[in-house]
Amino acid sequence: MKEKTMNIKLLPREKVFRDPVHNYIHVQHQVILDLINTPEFQRLRRIKQLGVADYVFQGAEHTRFTHSLGVYEITRQICDNFAVNYPTQTPGDGLWDDNERLVALCAALLHDIGHGPYSHTFEHIFGTDHEAITRRILTDPSTKVNAVLRGVAPDFPEKVASVIAHTYPNPQVVQMISSQIDADRMDYLLRDAYFTGTKYGEFDLARILRVIRPYRGGIGFDANGMHAVEDYIVGRFQMYQQVYFHPVSRSMEMILTHLLERAKTLYEAGKFDTRFNPRLLIPFFEHQFNLQDYLRLDDGVLNTYFTYWLDYPDLVLQDLASRFLSRRPLKSVAFTNQTARLLPKLKALVAEAGFDPEYYTAENDSFDLPYDQYDPSVADPKTQIEIIQRDGTLEELSTLSPLVAAISGKAIGDKRFYFPKVMLSKNADDLFAGTYTKFQQYILNDSLIEPR
Structure with a gap:
């Protein structure tokens, strides 16, 4: 991509956004400011970054908007470092061609623009793909984002979309946005x-940005900065175990999932009370949504419908809406392959207590690979972290770090069974007292892990 073929307009004066993580986010290009001001990007203000995690960590109300600006800022700093310290001298020398800066910055800013409300839960119910929708927003002539990108060059929207798709020919740009240590994850x-008030995810960003460097096959890190990279890997591992996989967050996701599933089932059966029709969700219930339908949705739209459904005649939909809005999570116990045989019995007891197991029980498994070596034979091979030695040779991180080797390639997490909290009642003396006692005995006597 040559600068002379592109309309690259700088702002007369740098614009900055105050940010609690990066202090200032610096914008120098007119196209970046124009993209921020598009309605498609502004919509990200209304989608929380961590979905339902604020039911556990009350400060976690930050949005996809602020995160996207942060990814842009880290990418900008990487580009500045590369341009100053590793500028290309001859074609193909593996160093940084700063003509790639603008496509990297735009891809960083726009990488999450296709997320829907309550991102991953919504995707699961309605079969959407936020990365595919991101690419469509970038390339569809009906969007303001596409118009801004076309103002740079006619083929510029497709170039930015190809970074998101991991097909862009420069691996340095792709890995800057998407790899096992990239601007997004950092x-x-x-x-x-x-925003969660935890310390697990903290690492030395300044050091990593100092030791990151380009090479012909992508991005690596100087050997003297390896410990900062180790710290990042361990921080990511801890965040998944302590924050992203928190049992109560997962419980609220299960309630949200069942709430949307119940509404969808009622609609498909022709039983949805027209007084409560969720007009903006109907295209998704009917599997006939277009891009504009998708862009009309955000967290607030769904919450508004959930509030309406507090008065809905269907008691299951009404109760699930109340549980979600008023934070009444399901309880859970961890189970293993050996204790999974108990789940049908536990579901039957939940039904005996008057709850429909389809909506009041759930099985959830959450596992993450903190780090994995590159394996070209798997369906989604990871880009491994390369440590650049003094002589220029590359060494994969886990071969040098015993700490990273200990967690490399190991999926870590648990499986949990969710059920109504009342099943753990200790003082129940009503019709279901025997049911509760049986339920609790199964949990205690068969070594299911302590409920949370």
Whole structure:
């Protein structure tokens, strides 16, 4: 991509956004400011970064908007470092061609623009794909984002979309946005740690930005900065275990999932009370939504419908809406392959207590690979972290770090069974007292892990 073929307009004066993580976010290009001001990007203000995690960590109300600005800022700093310290001298020398800056900055800013309300839960129910929708927002002539990108060059929207799709020909640009240590992950770890009030995700960003460097096959890190990279890997591991996989957050996700599933089932059966029709969700219930339908949705739209459904005649939909809005999570116990045989019995007891197991029980498994070596034979091979030695040779991180080797390639997490809290009642003397006692005996006598 040559600068002379592109309309690259700088702002007369740098604009800055105050940010609690990066202090200032610096914008120098007119196209970046124009993209921020599009309605598609502004919509990200209304979508929380961590979905329902604020039911556990009350400060976690930050949005996809602030995260996207943060990813842009880290990418900008990487580009500045590369341009000053590793500028290309001859074509193909593996150093940084600063003509790639604008496509990297735009991809960083726009990488999450396709997220829907309550991102991953919504995707699960309605079969959407936020990355595919991101690419469509970038390339569809009907969007303001596309118009801004076309103002740079006619083929510029497709170039930015190809970075999101991991097909852009320069691996340095792709890995800057998407790899096992990229601007996206670095921002969300620091930002999520800040807003959840935890310390697990903190790492030395300044050091990593100092030791990151380009090579012909992508991006690596100087050997003298390896410990900062180790710290990042461990921080990511801790955030998944302590924050992202928190049992109560997962419980609220299960309630949200069942709430949307119940509404969808009622609609598909022709039983949805027209007084409570969720007009903006109907295209998704009917599997016939277009891009504009998608862009009309955000967290607030769904919450408004949930508030309406507090008075809905269907008692299951009404109760699930109340549980979600008023934070009444399901309880859970961890189970293993050996104790999974108990789940049908536990579901039957939940039904005996008057709850429909389809909506008041759930099985959830949450596992993460903190770090994985590159394996070209798997469906989604990871880009491994390369440590650049003094002689220029590359060494994969886990071969040098016993700490990273200990967690490399290991999926870590648990499986949990969710059920109504009343099943743990100790003083129940009503019709279901025997049911509760049986339920609790199964949990205690068969070594299911302590409820949370």
